[in-house]
Amino acid sequence: MAPMALALILGWWVVAASVAKKLPPPSLSLHPSQGVSLGGAVTLRCHLPQSAARVEFYKEESWGPVKQEDVDMAQDVAEFTLDGVKKEDAVKYCCQYRVSKPRGTSELSDPVELVLTDPNYPPPAISLSPKEPVETGANVTIQCCNGEYKGITFLHKDGLSAPLQHQKPDGGGTATFTLFEVTPADSGTYRCSYRIGGFYLLSSPLGENVTLEVTPLPGSQGDSGWPHGTLVAAVAGSCAAAFAFILVLVASFLLAARRRRIQSPGATPRSYEAVQFQVPPADSQALTYAELQTLTPSTPPPGSFTTPEPPTIYAEVGTGGPH
Structure with a gap:
C-alpha cells in the first residue's frame, strides 16, 4: 500500500511541475515609467496571458512577495500602487500568477526597474x-x-x-x-x-x-520613394504620351473610314456644283467676278469600273480697262 501511495504522490508532483512549466509568464509595467520622484506614487501592472486566481508582486531586495491579490477569472491585469515611495523602493520588481484548476504557478515576469528622481542631486x-x-x-x-x-x-x-x-x-x-x-x-x-x-x-x-x-537633402525622396521633381515630370510625361496615343488612334480610325467609303463599289461619285464668288478689286484692272461651272459626271452603269474623266472647268473672267 505504501509503495502505491508514494507512486501516486510522485505522479501528482510530476504532473503539477509539468503544468507549472507550461504556464506562460506575465509581463510587468510601471505607470508612470519614468520621472517618479521621491515621495510620489507609481503603479505596477501585471499583465496576465490567461485566467488566474491570484497574482503576486515581488521586490528584488528580498524577492519575497510584497503584495498578493486575488483576481477575477475574467481579469487580465492586476495592479499594485506604491504611495509615498522611498529610497528603499527604488529597486527591481517582478510578478507571477497562480491558477487553481489545474493547480499551477507561472514563471516570474521579466524584472522592471523603478528609478526614482532625487532632487538632492543637481541636473547635468x-x-x-x-x-x-x-x-x-x-x-x-x-x-x-x-x-x-x-x-x-x-x-x-x-x-x-x-x-x-x-x-x-x-x-x-x-x-x-x-x-x-x-x-x-x-x-x-x-x-x-x-x-x-x-x-x-x-x-x-x-x-x-x-x-x-x-x-533633408535637396531633392530628397518623399514618402512614396520618388523625388518630388521626378514624380511631377513622370506624371506629366505619362499624360502627354497618353494624349498623343489617343490622337493617333482617332486619326487612324478616320483615315480607315475614309478609305472604305472611297473604295466601296456602290458609292456614287460626288457632283460638282457651280460656284460663284465675288473677288474684291485689288487694283485698277481687278477681277469683277469669276464663275466656274463644272459638268456633273455621268453615272457609270452598274458593274462598270471605268475611271471617270476628270471634270472640265469653264471660267469666264471679266476685267475692267482703264477709264
Missing part, C-alpha cells in the same frame, strides 16, 4: 555640436557633464519613454554621445540625467535641453 549640463541645423547624413555630438558625481550618464529624447543611450563618463564627469548619419527623424529635444550608483536606483533630475534640427 548639456551641449550640442554643431548648434546650427545640419543636413541629413551629418554626425552630431551631444556632451553631458555631471561634474564630481560621475554616475552612469543617460541621453534622453523628448517623447520616448526609455533613454536612447548610456555610458560611463570620463574622469572629468563628461559623457560624449555621437549620433551618426542623422536623418530628419533624429530632430527633436534632448536632455541628460545620471544615476548615482549603489544598490538603489536613484537618478538626478533631467537637465536643460538642446534642440537638434536636421534638414
Whole structure:
C-alpha cells in the first residue's frame, strides 16, 4: 500500500511541475515609467496571458512577495500602487500568477526597474555640436557633464519613454554621445540625467535641453520613394504620351473610314456644283467676278469600273480697262 501511495504522490508532483512549466509568464509595467520622484506614487501592472486566481508582486531586495491579490477569472491585469515611495523602493520588481484548476504557478515576469528622481542631486549640463541645423547624413555630438558625481550618464529624447543611450563618463564627469548619419527623424529635444550608483536606483533630475534640427537633402525622396521633381515630370510625361496615343488612334480610325467609303463599289461619285464668288478689286484692272461651272459626271452603269474623266472647268473672267 505504501509503495502505491508514494507512486501516486510522485505522479501528482510530476504532473503539477509539468503544468507549472507550461504556464506562460506575465509581463510587468510601471505607470508612470519614468520621472517618479521621491515621495510620489507609481503603479505596477501585471499583465496576465490567461485566467488566474491570484497574482503576486515581488521586490528584488528580498524577492519575497510584497503584495498578493486575488483576481477575477475574467481579469487580465492586476495592479499594485506604491504611495509615498522611498529610497528603499527604488529597486527591481517582478510578478507571477497562480491558477487553481489545474493547480499551477507561472514563471516570474521579466524584472522592471523603478528609478526614482532625487532632487538632492543637481541636473547635468548639456551641449550640442554643431548648434546650427545640419543636413541629413551629418554626425552630431551631444556632451553631458555631471561634474564630481560621475554616475552612469543617460541621453534622453523628448517623447520616448526609455533613454536612447548610456555610458560611463570620463574622469572629468563628461559623457560624449555621437549620433551618426542623422536623418530628419533624429530632430527633436534632448536632455541628460545620471544615476548615482549603489544598490538603489536613484537618478538626478533631467537637465536643460538642446534642440537638434536636421534638414533633408535637396531633392530628397518623399514618402512614396520618388523625388518630388521626378514624380511631377513622370506624371506629366505619362499624360502627354497618353494624349498623343489617343490622337493617333482617332486619326487612324478616320483615315480607315475614309478609305472604305472611297473604295466601296456602290458609292456614287460626288457632283460638282457651280460656284460663284465675288473677288474684291485689288487694283485698277481687278477681277469683277469669276464663275466656274463644272459638268456633273455621268453615272457609270452598274458593274462598270471605268475611271471617270476628270471634270472640265469653264471660267469666264471679266476685267475692267482703264477709264
